[in-house]
Structures are given as structure tokens and as C-alpha cells.
Amino acid sequence: MTLDNCSLQIVNSLGQIETQLDYPIGAYTRYKTGGNARLAIFPKTENELKTAVQTLKGFMPYEVIGAGTNLLVSDKGYNGAVIITKNLQEVRLSGNLYIAESGVKLSSVIKDANLNSLGGLEFAIGIPASVGGAVCMNAGCFGKSVGDYVRYVVTDRGTYSRNDCEFGYRTSKFKQEKQAIIKVCFSLNPCESDILEEKIKNYSAMRRNPRGKSCGSVFKNEGYFAGRVIDECGFKGYKIGGARVSPEHANFIIASDSATSQNIYDLIKVIKEKVYEKRQISLTEELVYLGEF
Numbered sequence: 507m508t509l510d511n512c513s514l515q516i517v518n519s520l521g522q523i524e525t526q527l528d529y530p531i532g533a534y535t536r537y538k539t540g541g542n543a544r545l546a547i548f549p550k551t552e553n554e555l556k557t558a559v560q561t562l563k564g565f566m567p568y569e570v571i572g573a574g575t576n577l578l579v580s581d582k583g584y585n586g587a588v589i590i591t592k593n594l595q596e597v598r599l600s601g602n603l604y605i606a607e608s609g610v611k612l613s614s615v616i617k618d619a620n621l622n623s624l625g626g627l628e629f630a631i632g633i634p635a636s637v638g639g640a641v642c643m644n645a646g647c648f649g650k651s652v653g654d655y656v657r658y659v660v661t662d663r664g665t666y667s668r669n670d671c672e673f674g675y676r677t678s679k680f681k682q683e684k685q686a687i688i689k690v691c692f693s694l695n696p697c698e699s700d701i702l703e704e705k706i707k708n709y710s711a712m713r714r715n716p717r718g719k720s721c722g723s724v725f726k727n728e729g730y731f732a733g734r735v736i737d738e739c740g741f742k743g744y745k746i747g748g749a750r751v752s753p754e755h756a757n758f759i760i761a762s763d764s765a766t767s768q769n770i771y772d773l774i775k776v777i778k779e780k781v782y783e784k785r786q787i788s789l790t791e792e793l794v795y796l797g798e799f
């Protein structure tokens with residue numbers, strides 16, 4: 507490892523906050539491809555996260571990372587810092603309000619809310635996101651989105667009620683402005699646990715995630731179903747290196763153990779070019795890139 511004075515200076519100013527130089531962020535993601543970040547920071551509290559952001563601002567580029575289920579990291583790595591929220595795990599219940607720090611798994615929120623006879627988010631049971639990632643991306647499925655159940659969001663810059671979160675299809679104010687989500691208050695509905703349990707079972711059964719390592723849907727559905735369009739262009743099963751268009755669902759790219767991020771990126775590029783050529787549709791990625799491609 508080369509001596510990285512800038513990172514060392516940041517590590518020193520962060521004091522007790524957990525850090526790691528030259529962190530394998532690629533291996534942290536669902537795809538398990540891609541290189542290292544110069545520095546990783548693992549805040550355990552709201553204050554630590556705010557300190558991390560303030561210390562990095564204007565000094566080193568940074569990204570906040572949740573569960574890494576929607577990320578493609580360059581094989582060359584990321585020349586900046588990643589703030590990983592996995593240690594922000596506090597939850598609190600107040601009436602029908604469920605407040606969760608950004609590192610909590612969305613599925614845990616749904617299950618715990620259920621135990622407390624509160625529901626609403628069951629549709630999202632199969633989304634492997636952290637709370638922060640789900641709200642930043644306004645994740646959703648079955649015609650519903652996580653943002654619909656948000657009361658307010660606390661970030662490094664302030665507190666935003668739902669109307670100010672600018673939720674849209676797979677986007678939010680926090681995504682646009684790269685704000686760091688610290689915690690989220692969900693407004694849930696009282697409901698008997700048995701009924702919620704049944705809903706969770708039904709939604710789980712309705713999901714058809716193709717087998718293998720993926721990031722979920724690669725492209726957005728913007729007035730068309732990207733999977734259908736890609737399928738109609740003949741891509742099911744198409745491979746570049748270790749990356750393959752799922753034969754089960756053409757909007758999923760599956761990475762084999764030998765896949766590189768470049769394989770996945772090249773496959774995305776070819777799909778976009780061919781779909782535009784054949785159908786004049788400009789597909790846009792839902793997946794988020796980290797580093798240079």
C-alpha cells in the first residue's frame with residue numbers, strides 16, 4: 507500500500523471514529539467486483555457521521571454507502587472515501603412512528619414493525635437495502651415506493667418532512683444533492699400481526715429475483731419495461747466475460763465468480779447501444795457507479 511498522506515491526515519482528525527485505509531469496497535457490494543476505496547469510515551453515531559462528512563468536505567471526494575446492493579465499483583477502485591453506515595443501527599418506536607438509523611436493514615424494520623402490529627412497508631420485504639439506501643433511491647416494487655411511508659428524514663444538513671424530500675421514481679432530494687441520510691422516521695399503520703405476516707408471505711412469494719449475484723434491476727422502467735425491451739432485442743443469456751444477462755429476467759445482469767466490474771459495465775454499454783439502435787429507446791441506469799469507468 508502506498509502512503510496516502512491526505513487519508514492519514516483525515517484518519518488523524520477523525521480520532522476515535524473507526525476507519526480503514528485502502529478499503530476493499532468492491533468486495534463489500536452485492537456484485538463483489540471492483541477495487542478499493544482510498545479510505546473507509548464507519549460511524550457508529552449521528553455525531554460521528556456528521557463529523558465524517560464535515561472532515562471530508564472540500565478535502566476528499568466521498569460517497570455514503572448502505573448495504574451496497576445497487577452499486578458497481580470500478581475495477582480501478584474509488585479515489586475517495588466511503589462512509590459506510592452499517593454500524594448505525596438504532597431503532598425507536600413511538601406510537602405508529604418507527605424511527606430507524608440509516609444502517610438498519612429495511613427488512614428488519616418491516617419484521618420488527620410487524621411484531622409491534624404496524625404495517626405498510628411489507629411490499630418491500632424482498633429489497634435487500636439499508637434504510638438509508640432505500641430512502642435515497644426511493645426503492646420500490648409492486649407499484650409502491652418506500653418514500654410513501656416516510657414522515658421525515660434527518661440528514662447531515664437538516665430534517666426534511668416527506669413533502670420536502672422530492673421523492674420521484676428511484677430518486678430523492680438526498681440522491682440529487684448527495685446528502686447523507688442519518689435516520690428516517692416511517693409513518694406506519696396499525697394492523698394485526700397475523701395479517702401483516704400473511705402479506706409478507708404473499709409479497710415474498712410474488713417476487714421473482716433471478717438466481718445469482720445481481721444489483722436488482724439494472725435499468726429504470728420509464729414508460730416501458732426495460733426487461734421486456736432488452737429481451738425483445740435478443741439479449742437474454744448474452745454474456746461478456748463473467749457478466750451475463752439473466753435468462754430469467756433480462757433487466758438483471760448476473761455476475762459469475764470470475765466477473766469483473768468492467769465486464770458488467772461493457773455489457774450495460776452494449777445493451778444500451780443495441781436497444782437504442784433497434785428501438786430508439788435510451789435506457790438509463792438504476793444502478794449507481796462508483797469510481798471511473
Ligand SMILES: Cc1cc2nc3c(=O)[nH]c(=O)nc-3n(C[C@H](O)[C@H](O)[C@H](O)COP(=O)(O)OP(=O)(O)OC[C@H]3O[C@@H](n4cnc5c(N)ncnc54)[C@H](O)[C@@H]3O)c2cc1C
Pocket residue numbers: 536569570571572573574575576577591608632633634635636637638639640641642643644645646647680684685686687688715720721722723794
Ligand atoms: C436481489 C435484489 C433485488 C432488488 N430489488 C429491488 C426492488 O424491488 N426495488 C428497488 O427499488 N430496488 C431493488 N434492488 C436494488 C437495491 O436494493 C436498492 O436500490 C436499494 O435501495 C439500495 O440500498 P443500499 O442500502 O444497498 O444502497 P447502496 O447500494 O449502498 O447505495 C445506493 C445509493 O444510495 C446511496 N446511499 C446509501 N445509503 C445512503 C445514506 N445513508 N445516505 C445517503 N445516500 C445513501 C448511495 O450513495 C448510492 O447512491 C434490488 C437489489 C438486489 C440485489
